[in-house]
Amino acid sequence: MNITIKKIAEDLQLAVSTVSKALRDSHEISAATKARVFAYAAEIDYMPNPYASSLKRGRSGNIAVVLPEVADSFFSAAINGIEEVAQAQGYHVMVYLTHENVKTEQAIVRDFWNGRVDGVLISITSDAKDYNHLSELATRNVPLVFFDRICEDLNTTSVVTNDQECGYNAARHLIHRGCKKIAFLALFDDLSIVRKRLNGFQQALREYNFDLQQNPILYLTNDERFNKEQIRNILESKDRPDGIVGSVEKVVMQTYDVCREIRLSIPNDIRIIGFSHLQIAHLLNPSLTTITQPAFEMGKMAASILIKSLTKKSSMIRKEQIMIPSVLIERDSTK
């Protein structure tokens, strides 16, 4: 026979409800009985069946983390922060990767509509027009917290960094270093996070009287070959830029690769600054000037907010943006 509450009840000559309450340390149960139950449960290695409990109580103790990818130091660090908070609070973390595919994201999120997880943390794939898979979560009482790649149209909390300001700072940093023509490497054309970084970038250009038309924006994708071709084209053009702002880690690394291939010297021929969480940015050749995002903290914050909402009766989360600032760290790539 399986080790269930029922077995404990029989062996101890108690009712199942008594055992159940004792195990949850209910005040209705006498200290003596609790002690007997705990001792016996430990002795026979009783472990509650999580599915029976979830079914009955209507909550699973699981939270979902939906990410575009995991081969990015930002997302790895975010998982780390999320897992730390979850583990401390007794929650379980289910990880899903969308690989920047909206259809995949929709299928994954749809699966949360029916209580498979108590809440969802997401960094969206792309600001598609159709957020139904996400907005439906609220309808079904599954709270949602965005982090980093957020969707501003939904009424929930987002944990972000100061993207616009950092885009501004990145451009200004390059301008101060003497750059006359700066390219912005975007990822897709519809991520709010990238748009904000771009806005800040362009704001700085305007302030310094740069002609926006002369400072190209490259819309890159998830396809490394395509991206490198685009980057190469622009870097081999006659009037190539002398500065680059990379809006996400992977496009920065791709730029480094292209510079090697076509023998452009960083920072002599071209200066590069990138949004990244890479711990070894200082070990690159040349060391990379970064906008270093508080990935771990953002993960922790997002998970804390989500889990806090789960312990309340009404788990709905108010619309709010929590901002944790990034820091610009100057290194040799913009010297």
Added chain:
Amino acid sequence: MNITIKKIAEDLQLAVSTVSKALRDSHEISAATKARVFAYAAEIDYMPNPYASSLKRGRSGNIAVVLPEVADSFFSAAINGIEEVAQAQGYHVMVYLTHENVKTEQAIVRDFWNGRVDGVLISITSDAKDYNHLSELATRNVPLVFFDRICEDLNTTSVVTNDQECGYNAARHLIHRGCKKIAFLALFDDLSIVRKRLNGFQQALREYNFDLQQNPILYLTNDERFNKEQIRNILESKDRPDGIVGSVEKVVMQTYDVCREIRLSIPNDIRIIGFSHLQIAHLLNPSLTTITQPAFEMGKMAASILIKSLTKKSSMIRKEQIMIPSVLIERDSTK
């Protein structure tokens, strides 16, 4: 009223069992009825309650991945592979981090004793003496597959790379490059994976008539400060080594840091080769010679084996080691 099978049954004037069977596409149900059920279920966005199903069927559709950390390119890539297979097969991935803490690992794994997950993939924290938390899984019919950091005493499948051979190749590579004194940077003293790499390393030393006593082994930990101090001590000693084999990624990065701090030139003063899965090893300064592990493939393989076993009646897995070879990629750090 919630959207359940019961509601569908009532609305369609059918029995719940008929609906249940129809939804699972049972051959017992007529095509016409199936069509009605499917159509109506889609119309009202019916989603099965996973907990009711899990409770009844005794399986959850979840697999656990237990890792020492996620800020390591090997483990990130492994998660990627695992998630890909899981998603394709309709399984859900729960991620747990032990942070190299055995107690944490035990607590996490104990929680799997009662069916929270259908199977477990693990890269163990440390070869502690006590494997009870793991061996008990088999007793309780929760299959387990090790990958990378395995435990050889248990009767199950492990997915590994050719660690011993790579340790050998790493040492030989340095010897061929002219190194006379080579230090091995171990992680802990009880990881089979590290022991094997060390064995291969020492085998090469013996073959080339090196005195093992003269080629130090550093047992490093999870504590970055401690590690750097150890590395620094040895690199500042009178008869410092002229070659380093780093057994895991983080100790290699720590060695790079120390070399900068004390202004040792790589590869002129010291050559470095490391086990790693870092995608940007070629962008480091200097580019890092690596034993590049097939992390993604190992994750995929481990997940495939686990999930395959879950679809059989007897889910026990036979003792076996699957070996996927790593490749040594020469770069400037050993030039």
Added chain:
DNA sequence: ATGAAAGCGCTAACAT
């Protein structure tokens, strides 16, 4: 302080 009983939503053995 303890017990009896209903039921969460689904599945599957067993009718019909």
Added chain:
DNA sequence: ATGTTAGCGCTTTCAT
């Protein structure tokens, strides 16, 4: 081909 029924293991009223 469809229906009836008995649980899976737990929580939670509602007695006692």
